Every structure is written in C-alpha cells, then in structure tokens.
Amino acid sequence: MTAAQDMLERAAPATATRFDAIVIGAGMSGMYQLIRLRELGLTARVFEAGTGVGGTWYWNRYPGARFDSESYSYGFSFSEELLQDWSWSEHFAPQPETLRYLNHVADRFDLRRDIQFKARVSRAAWRDATRDWAVTLEDGSEFTCRYLITAIGVLSTPTLPRFEGMDSFRGLSFHTARWPHEKVDFAGKRVAVIGTGATGVQTIQEVAKTAGHLTVFQRTPNWCAPLHNRPITEEEQKEIKANYAEIFRRCQETFSCFLHTPDPRGTFEVTKEEREAFYEQLYASPGFGIWVGNFKDMLTDPAANAEISDFVARKIRQRVKDPKVAEMLIPKNHGFGTRRVPLETRYYEVYNQPNVLLVDSKATPIRRVTPTGLETSEQAYEFDIIIYATGFDALTGAFDRIDIRGEGGLTLKQKWSAGAQTLMGMLVEDFPNMFMLLGPHTALGNIPRSIEYNVDWVTALLRHMQARGLTRAEARPEAMAAWTEHVKAVGAGLLTNQVDSWMTGVNLNVEGKQTRTIARYSGSAPEYRAWCDRIAAGGYRELDLA
Structure with a gap:
C-alpha cells in the first residue's frame, strides 16, 4: 500500500452531506481553518482534489522546489508544542521536507478524519430560501453548508501555453505543478524547459x-x-x-x-x-x-x-x-x-x-x-x-475554475468581470457566508503569516456570530468600495504596478487577462491587519449581519 493510499483510507468517509462549514482545499489555509472550526464546535468537511494534504507542497514536486523565505519563519506559529517538536534541516527547506512537515501537522491534529481527498469542487451555489450553500463535486456528489470557506491558494491553478500539437508529443511532458509522483530520470536525456x-x-x-x-x-x-x-x-x-x-x-x-x-x-x-x-x-x-x-x-x-x-x-x-x-x-x-x-x-x-x-x-x-x-x-x-514552467493563473484563477454563484444566481466570474472587488480580500458583496482565506486584495508576502491572520479573523467573526445567534454575513457595498479605493491608493506610485506580471493580473496564457488590474494588496501587512482589526473592533459594521 502506498503512503497516499494509506492517507486516503484514514481520510473522512463520504457519509454525511450537511455541515456547518465546508472548506475547499487542504493546503496550509484549509488545515489551519479546520483546526479553528473544530474549536468553535462546528461540523466541518474539507474537500481536497489531491490524494493528500499540503496544497502547494503536495502539487509542486518538481526538482529544486523549496522555500525562499526562511523555514523557521514559514511554518505554523499557533502551537508552541508543534514549534518545539519540529526541526527544519535547512534554512530554506526543500519540498519533500515541507510536505513531511504538513503531514506531521495533519497527524498531530488528526485532521484527515474531516478531509475528503480526490474531491474536486466544481460548483457552489448560494440558496436564498434556505440561507446556505449547495456544493457539488466533479463526481456529482452534493453537500450543503452554512459557511463556505475557500482555501484554494494564490498560485494553485497552472497554465499551459496554447501551442499547436501539444498532445502529439511522444515523450514525457508535464507542467511543473503537476509533476509525476514517481522519479523522473534526466540522465542522458534531451530536455526542454x-x-x-x-x-x-x-x-x-x-x-x-x-x-x-x-x-x-x-x-x-x-x-x-x-x-x-x-x-x-x-x-x-x-x-x-x-x-x-x-x-x-x-x-x-x-x-x-x-x-x-x-x-x-x-x-x-x-x-x-x-x-x-x-x-x-x-x-x-x-x-x-x-x-x-x-x-x-x-x-x-x-x-x-x-x-x-x-x-x-x-x-x-x-x-x-x-x-x-x-x-x-x-x-x-x-x-x-x-x-x-x-x-x-x-x-x-x-x-x-x-x-x-x-x-x-x-x-x-x-x-x-x-x-x-x-x-x-x-x-x-x-x-x-x-x-x-509556464506559471499559474494567479489570484483569481482558482476561483474562475469553480462555478461559484451568489444571490440571484450571480456568478463570481461575472461579479469580477471588470476586476476583483472584495472587502479585505475575504468577503464579497452578493456572496453571503463565503469567506476567502487568500482572495485577491489580501496582504501576501510570507504566505503562512497571512494565512494564520486571515483564518483567525474569519474564526473571530464566526465566534461573534455564534454568540449573537447570527447566521448570515455579507460585505456591505460601500465598505467594499472603500476597501477597493484603499487598495488603489496604497498601490499608487509603485513601479511594480506599472509592469505586466501575475501580481498585476496579467497572464498571456489566459484569455481575457492581458490588461493590468488592481489584483493584489500593495500596502504593508501591518496596514492590512490594522484595517481588518478596526472592522472587528467596531462590531463588524462594514458587514450585513443577520
């Protein structure tokens, strides 16, 4: 039995279909959010397209893949026992070690019992009448939940060029983010990158x-x-x-x-x-x-x-x-x-x-x-x-691959047709009870630090709602407009926003992404957290809560 098969056997059985919360993705965001949802006493199911946890570090197995932020600044910080229990071998850890670390986290916190692997979400639709989300997997399975939490990553949707004849090649070919799980031998081979x-x-x-x-x-x-x-x-x-x-x-x-x-x-x-x-x-x-x-x-x-x-x-x-x-x-x-x-x-x-x-x-x-x-x-x-090695459909790409429908059947892709609009990169008007852990306009940088903050912010909001008997949260349009203006303001004058890149929403391999947009938050992480903290401290007045 392979390690992946063993993990699948220990994963959550697909019996229940109704949950308080459904999380899409079992990378670092989804794993940490699951831990916090359990602390709230909520029933939760994580759907993961792969056969194991790890997200970025599960999919990206190409040779040379490793951190470029210091290992000890990258791992989870929420558990002192976990910090003391794990020893990084290098200042910038390689992918196999990072994947071992994330499996260690899954083992330590018994996460797999609430994760369903080989489960790719194809559709999620808000139902006004029942005030919940209907979530459909690619295999046709259907589930419902009150809260939908996306943990689908910033750079998780690989893009391929549109060359004629790509399927005709008789040798090995693959994207770096879909690297074979078995070893690839390059000795004596003619290789193109x-x-x-x-x-x-x-x-x-x-x-x-x-x-x-x-x-x-x-x-x-x-x-x-x-x-x-x-x-x-x-x-x-x-x-x-x-x-x-x-x-x-x-x-x-x-x-x-x-x-x-x-x-x-x-x-x-x-x-x-x-x-x-x-x-x-x-x-x-x-x-x-x-x-x-x-x-x-x-x-x-x-x-x-x-x-x-x-x-x-x-x-x-x-x-x-x-x-x-x-x-x-x-x-x-x-x-x-x-x-x-x-x-x-x-x-x-x-x-x-x-x-x-x-x-x-x-x-x-x-x-x-x-x-x-x-x-x-x-x-x-x-x-x-x-x-x-042709990169990713960044920031909004993973959202575009799922048919996400909010109030009145409005799709998220339609909502963002002129560019992403969010409140702190975590909420969107017309999409109640949908929380994005790394949505566009979130403070990025050292990603796990952003993950932990955003998960904790969403968890605090859910705790606030629990304490007051509230079951519905949605960004107010005026708050979302104010946040969008703030995102534009902190990006003004930056040379990075005058250059075509995934950070400015440009991807030559993706149709309709040839124009620069305000795709990311360009301010500092402390600025970002201060804005989010003010909203929480003010009783979430920027949200419609009911």
Whole structure:
C-alpha cells in the first residue's frame, strides 16, 4: 500500500452531506481553518482534489522546489508544542521536507478524519430560501453548508501555453505543478524547459546537473538573486527554538511578514561607495533581503531602481561567460524587484555548461509541438522530455475554475468581470457566508503569516456570530468600495504596478487577462491587519449581519 493510499483510507468517509462549514482545499489555509472550526464546535468537511494534504507542497514536486523565505519563519506559529517538536534541516527547506512537515501537522491534529481527498469542487451555489450553500463535486456528489470557506491558494491553478500539437508529443511532458509522483530520470536525456520564472529557475538549475542536453526557452528574462541556502547547525537549531516568539514578532512588524524589511534610507541619501557596499552585502546575504530589505525608495523611484538594476546586471555579466547569453538573461522591460524575484543557487552558471542552450522564444517563437520535440520560427528541436514552467493563473484563477454563484444566481466570474472587488480580500458583496482565506486584495508576502491572520479573523467573526445567534454575513457595498479605493491608493506610485506580471493580473496564457488590474494588496501587512482589526473592533459594521 502506498503512503497516499494509506492517507486516503484514514481520510473522512463520504457519509454525511450537511455541515456547518465546508472548506475547499487542504493546503496550509484549509488545515489551519479546520483546526479553528473544530474549536468553535462546528461540523466541518474539507474537500481536497489531491490524494493528500499540503496544497502547494503536495502539487509542486518538481526538482529544486523549496522555500525562499526562511523555514523557521514559514511554518505554523499557533502551537508552541508543534514549534518545539519540529526541526527544519535547512534554512530554506526543500519540498519533500515541507510536505513531511504538513503531514506531521495533519497527524498531530488528526485532521484527515474531516478531509475528503480526490474531491474536486466544481460548483457552489448560494440558496436564498434556505440561507446556505449547495456544493457539488466533479463526481456529482452534493453537500450543503452554512459557511463556505475557500482555501484554494494564490498560485494553485497552472497554465499551459496554447501551442499547436501539444498532445502529439511522444515523450514525457508535464507542467511543473503537476509533476509525476514517481522519479523522473534526466540522465542522458534531451530536455526542454519552457519558462524562466521562479519555478523555471529552480527546475533548470537541477535538471542541468544530469541532463544529456538541456534547452531553455525564455520568453521574458527575470532578475534573480542568490538564495545562499545551507543546513541548520545543531547550535542554530537550539537558538531558533528558543527564539520563536521573537522570530514571529519580527514577522508581524515587517512590511511583508518576511524577516527582512526595507532599509529606512533612500538610495541617494548615501554615497555611491556606500550604496555599492550595501548592495554587495545584500547580494551575499541569504533570502529576500535584496528584494524586500533594500533602500526604501527602490520600488518607487525610477532612478533608485535603475541603480540596483545596474548592479544586478553587472553580477549577471560576471557570472555568465558568454556576453551574448548574459545579455539575453538581463531583463530590459522591467527593473529589479518590480516582478517577483526568483532566488537561485548557481542558476546563471548553468548557462556556462556545454550541455545547456538558451533560446529567446520572443525573437524566435515556438510555433508547434511535434511528436519528437518542438519547432520555433527558426528551427526544429528534438526532445525526450518537455517541461512546462509556464506559471499559474494567479489570484483569481482558482476561483474562475469553480462555478461559484451568489444571490440571484450571480456568478463570481461575472461579479469580477471588470476586476476583483472584495472587502479585505475575504468577503464579497452578493456572496453571503463565503469567506476567502487568500482572495485577491489580501496582504501576501510570507504566505503562512497571512494565512494564520486571515483564518483567525474569519474564526473571530464566526465566534461573534455564534454568540449573537447570527447566521448570515455579507460585505456591505460601500465598505467594499472603500476597501477597493484603499487598495488603489496604497498601490499608487509603485513601479511594480506599472509592469505586466501575475501580481498585476496579467497572464498571456489566459484569455481575457492581458490588461493590468488592481489584483493584489500593495500596502504593508501591518496596514492590512490594522484595517481588518478596526472592522472587528467596531462590531463588524462594514458587514450585513443577520
């Protein structure tokens, strides 16, 4: 019996059909929300499309997948016993270890008895007459609940390019987020990787170690910075466990819940020599410091951004031997940090290997996939394996895949046809009793820190309703409009919002997502929490409660 089969046997049996709450997704959000729902005494069922818990860390099994926020700042913080019981082996843990951790959490809190695996939700419809949700799975099973909670993730819906002939390829092919559970051997194989975003970078640097030949097809280069990962020593382990309270306090204080936060100085408040020394220090330091711990004006002042962009470009030229290849790897259409910065381990050195070729797929577009490889506008290539590192339909994509219908049959997709509208990224007018744990306009950054806060906020609202005999909650339209204006205001002047990326709602692989929108919350996490806390402290006046 496989581990996955064993988990399924221990999972919740599909007998009851009526619950107080249904949670969609058994990743970190869904697992933690289940724990909190039990504390409220509510009956709950979690529906999970996969065969095990873990969400992102269940689906993304590609080689090289790992944290790029420090392991000890990433795990759950709600249980001191859990913190002391688990020891991370590396400063930035690899995917297999993270999945083991999440299974450990599921075991410790006996979560699987309320989780139904291999259960993909296809439809959820609010019923005005009975004031509840009717939830339908892909297999036709139907369930009802008072509260519908989406724990479906920000980057959970993979997208594939629309190349002619993709189904004709006779070798192995898969998206990084749908990696086979069995080992994939690259030794001696001709491998193509399409895409050089965060997952592409992690995959490329691993595949290149053993592939017979690797061809990387790059549409848009990304600015990358060194991860500087290493094992955690025994002494460091003791120090981490003794200082978890301080670690999580620091995460609460910083702009995006990482251990790094912007330097209070402006770029041009120091001399050129001081700037250079600071950039060198950041480039040599582990984690996201060079992105989120840089000078305070790096992402608002074009001249300041040009300074750090020039520095990182020089680093790329130093690390890549072929000047032509180096220039191909240096972004020309956006500055450093204005898109998500992949962290890497000797990624640029990969292109110095004789078995690696970089192809500019913007200059020579891929025309079609063939039974033996693929063709660009310039030539044909033969491959044994094609890997699509082509990203995700971010923020709203996972919602779009479910037929979610609110009052009067209005679909969420219709509601958001001109762009997402939410209250704190957690509630939507016309969709009563639907709570989104990581909806659009939620504060992101170090995701588990956002998860724990949002789950606790939703749980506090449900507790408030329980205490007063209330059974219905919905965002007021004027509150949602005020929040949307706030989201726009905190994003004004940011260079990141002037660039096409998943963070601004643009995805060239998804029909109708070629225009920038206000897709994410660009303010600080403390600002976000203060807004949410004010609503709770004021008795939830921004919600219609009944």
